[in-house]
């Protein structure tokens with residue numbers, strides 16, 4: 001029987017790209033072909049040269065439509081010369097991963113997000129007012145403390161049904177804020193799975209009239225921002241038992257503070273203030289168990305002398321292909 005393929009891609013919206021998708025009916029027994037779209041409607045092309053190409057790079061079962069239907073994540077290329085479109089950050093990540101393959105780098109990304117009502121206020125904020133201060137919401141249970149759990153349950157099951165590497169979920173510090181984790185896998189796998197998981201969250205949010213926001217600081221004031229803590233390790237970091245490789249990775253990243261922070265998502269200065277479990281965006285630090293450091297080394301990693309480190313700086317709205325590429329290049333580049 002013919003089936004539906006939902007082609008998903010990342011657009012050219014600034015300062016933070018949006019996800020787009022459209023449906024192609026595929027004949028029985030055929031695989032999803034290269035397709036195209038009107039780039040002039042997605043900030044990816046001028047009107048007189050509007051064609052962009054969609055190159056399928058990752059597909060998985062469609063957990064919403066079920067049956068033989070699939071989701072197809074695509075890279076965007078120029079229709080004319082076939083080169084990666086300027087908005088296509090995945091292509092560069094593939095290159096970096098190949099170049100430094102011997103280091104066997106893996107990542108786990110903690111995606112935080114905020115659910116908004118259609119009027120733009122966070123779910124869990126009363127109309128025209130504020131909820132009680134932060135405290136009872138993180139990993140909370142009970143009406144008035146957690147919001148929209150039905151959507152989170154649906155999304156988690158959808159990720160599992162799609163075969164994505166989802167690892168867990170938790171309610172976050174600000175009401176209406178949640179997190180899921182994807183990993184641990186190589187840069188491209190984790191970024192592909194995260195992108196499809198983000199699409200599923202937006203899509204399921206439609207059913208609940210909830211808008212998914214990845215904004216770094218959706219509420220000004222004494223409310224936590226939303227990040228995408230990026231946990232990483234090389235083979236040496238996982239195997240050396242004297243912390244040497246882990247410290248060398250942190251030192252290498254500390255030499256390229258601006259390059260990383262500038263590419264960790266829009267409005268990072270509003271989120272990385274030094275308060276609310278963050279380090280200031282322009283001051284680099286790393287430390288064991290320190291949630292006020294740029295990079296945290298988990299306590300059990302220090303105990304074992306090996307494992308991984310957590311770059312706490314990437315925003316919820318970061319591009320995972322760019323974040324993981326930079327960490328691969330900086331950490332492996334210094335170790336090569």
Ligand code: ADP
Pocket residue numbers: 106107108109110167181182183184229231232233238307308310
């Ligand atoms: P926390 O909220 O305490 O910072 P989480 O449990 O939310 O931590 O996330 C931990 C993340 O660390 C997961 O995404 C997991 O995949 C990742 N992780 C664990 N071990 C490694 C490793 N060796 N290399 C890279 N990432 C790792």
Ligand code: MN
Pocket residue numbers: 110179
């Ligand atoms: Mn977490």
Ligand code: MN
Pocket residue numbers: 110112172179
């Ligand atoms: Mn968190």
Ligand code: MN
Pocket residue numbers: 110229310
């Ligand atoms: Mn974390």
